[in-house]
Amino acid sequence: MNRLEMTLLILREIAITADSSRRRLREVLPEGLGEAQFDVLSHLTFTTNRNETPSDLARNFHVTRPAMTQTLNRLRAAGLIELVPAPQDGRVRYVRLTAAGRARHDEVVGVLEADIRAVSRRFSNADLEGLLQQARRFRLEMEQTAELDTKEHSS
């Protein structure tokens, strides 16, 4: 088996795993909280007080700004985030997680934690560390290749 074939198989495993965890997340999400919304909520819990704007989030998640507007609207309607105006720039709004938003996120994570813990128990510390390192390297190489592609396309 050559490297091309192995890389294809690695991508397949990654796709299946991502799909599987995605499916589990969907089962656990409460009524009215969609996947895209949870992803943003989750991101915000890691980056509080960084004054992120809707545009920043759109870039971060690789979606268009209207897509992010829609996601943020739903989160705001549910009271899970707030948009506060930026003092220096009248165009800009900062996205802020509310207490309710943080609570809702933590509920979901609480349910998922049991599953993730069950998986983590099957591996040694060293195995997890190795996999994490390799997976991260693989991801970085992928993104670098993707960048080259987009630059080619724009030329």
Added chain:
Amino acid sequence: MNRLEMTLLILREIAITADSSRRRLREVLPEGLGEAQFDVLSHLTFTTNRNETPSDLARNFHVTRPAMTQTLNRLRAAGLIELVPAPQDGRVRYVRLTAAGRARHDEVVGVLEADIRAVSRRFSNADLEGLLQQARRFRLEMEQTAELDTKEHSS
């Protein structure tokens, strides 16, 4: 960093990588061929002459039968698959890849191959083999945990 945290980070890397490759696929897909359709096409190229039914495919992809009906309808409308009636069972139809379907699939794969090759070149044979093995093991443990969850739910 404990095992739970490492597992979370691994899942994050996997999610990002899957998303990235998905995005690249979307860029490459020709007008009128959606992701779900390509996935089915791709699956069929690996399993020709196995007499798979729409139900089989729905199970395989973890989607409902109406979802698969829709995907197959589009593929059939584009002439990329055929549904042939099963001789022994009047309810069943077998899904068959057409020559046009195989050709369309191969075109897309041809474009993607350059990218995958670029990534594969950055890794040693041993690294890829190690990552593949670990990624597969991780996937299997995930699926096993997911199975337990669904059984709990049905009891």
Added chain:
DNA sequence: GCCATATAGTTAATTAACTTACCTAATTGT
């Protein structure tokens, strides 16, 4: 200072890919 241009955000319309609820036809087990 003024205007061209870029940037932030939004609205409207459309699409892909799902879901659930419900229906029909064919098969199977007792």
Added chain:
DNA sequence: ACAATTAGGTAAGTTAATTAACTATATGGC
């Protein structure tokens, strides 16, 4: 022979995305 299961499909609705077009604010060159 007939009740229950299975294969397939229709209809209607949802989520998350897209592109096109709009408004409002900011900025850089002359």
